[in-house]
Amino acid sequence: MIRLRFAPSPTGNLHIGSARTALFNYLYAKFLKGKFILRIEDTDILRSKKEYEEDIISGLKWLGINWDEGPGVDSVQSYYQLDRWKQGIYNQYCQQLIEEGKAYYCFCEQEEKDKDPLQLSYKYSGKCRTLSNEQIKENIAKKIPYAIRFKVCEEVVVFRDLVRGDISFDMALNGDLVIMRSDGMPTYNFAVVVDDMDMQITHVIRGEDHISNTPKQIQIFNALGKTPPAYGHISMILGPDKAKLSKRHGAKSITEFKNEGYLPEALFNFLALLGWSHPEDKEVIFQEDLMTVYDMARVSKSNSVFNIEKLNWLNGQYLRSYTAEHIYNISSEFLDGFNKSLYNKDQLIYILDVIKENLNLLSDIPTQLAVFFTTQVIYEKEHVQLEMIPMIEKFEQGLRDLEFTSEVISEYTNNFVKENNIKKGQIFHNVRYAVSAQQKGPSLFKMLQVFGKEKVCQRIGNYIAYVKTCSGS
């Protein structure tokens, strides 16, 4: 059975980098027809917060990344490390290692390494490795705080990375590592191993920043008598300055993308393309299709810069492919600011259909919509064309007898232009300005239809009056 997992620590919101890691695991699990598991690594009690956990969970759900096992899914076991710690799981395995002589009590004080920046290569001496049972008992009796260290084997560890091939580390360069802190909590490297082992994880896809943790985890797996999973390390996402995208470097949370009007499908698609490519170079790919082709063999090794322009384009592709009704259904928060009594639902959907082509983000809606809701049009002298006034007056008169649909108005306008021998653009421009005081905007006839005859004629009248006042006649 194939089992992959995403194991975030709730010490921050779900940001673009960890969302991508989750997505790669999810997609690869689906590609292999396996299970995808969500596990919360909350052993850092100081920095973990419930609100972050909620943000991560809701962010994943919003993106459409669903887990087969994990929080919110019925199960006998917990997928929170804190719970598992309370059940004594880590302690049990730790005890096993101590008994087998593979781990030991360490009474050394916590190292302070930040004094001398040049002396960075620090390695624990292994001082407590050789403590006798008596000394250990004595120290415990004296209530000297202790941690448990894992005896690192001084060997070369080689593993075959799913995306990079063979990677080797000389473990003689590492000191023994702490697996249980003096406060009784397991450290990351120990807890992941225990959990991945217990949960029978077969493949671990994670960020490149974990490469150097891998040999340590492999040794712990071996010490526990289990085979480690396959590891695949994906590249990092970089900011426009090519620095690692982190919270302080403008790594936006998924919630922010949502609030800014991005569609989950588009973000999902975009993230899948960041460090992976479709065998046929496709760019717009739906989730269901991704699941059938998402092979790790097509994951690229180098870091990638986050390119917001492409995300915007992709978002527009998705948005424009939707019906106006669907857009209406998903954009309520961007519609909230508008006076609902002005139009009914059907009219609003019609308006959305009119402005749809101008949309990249859901958040573009308010700007595009504004012209339909303004009650006051304020003209400016410099945009006025006095010489066109007689023509506009005539145009407006003809409008009064029309059935007020965009098709009819369009036909009328075409004939009007022909009969009066004027340029199309002139009439369009002036009418647009008269009814909206804007130089540009949505398709004119559709806009007129939405406004309705009464409002259109009234505004044109106002405009004519304004121009006449301006000209001082």
Place this chain on the structure above:
RNA sequence: GGCCCCAUCGUCUAGUGGUUAGGACACCAGGUUUUCAACCUGUAAGCGGGGGUUCAAUUCCCCCUGGGGCUGCCA
């Protein structure tokens, strides 16, 4: 400092010894359009440097350079 990873247009990438080095975003030009956008067409733009191996290197090896990561009783 030590260890590890990486290196194709501005950006995301295809490419696994012989290609006119392909696509996408952005850009620029043209078309279409009442405007803006969208859309269509086209242009421009790239293998970091130096050594090898080979009849032949973007592709394989080494060095340099550059970028990134790790070097915690954080994850």
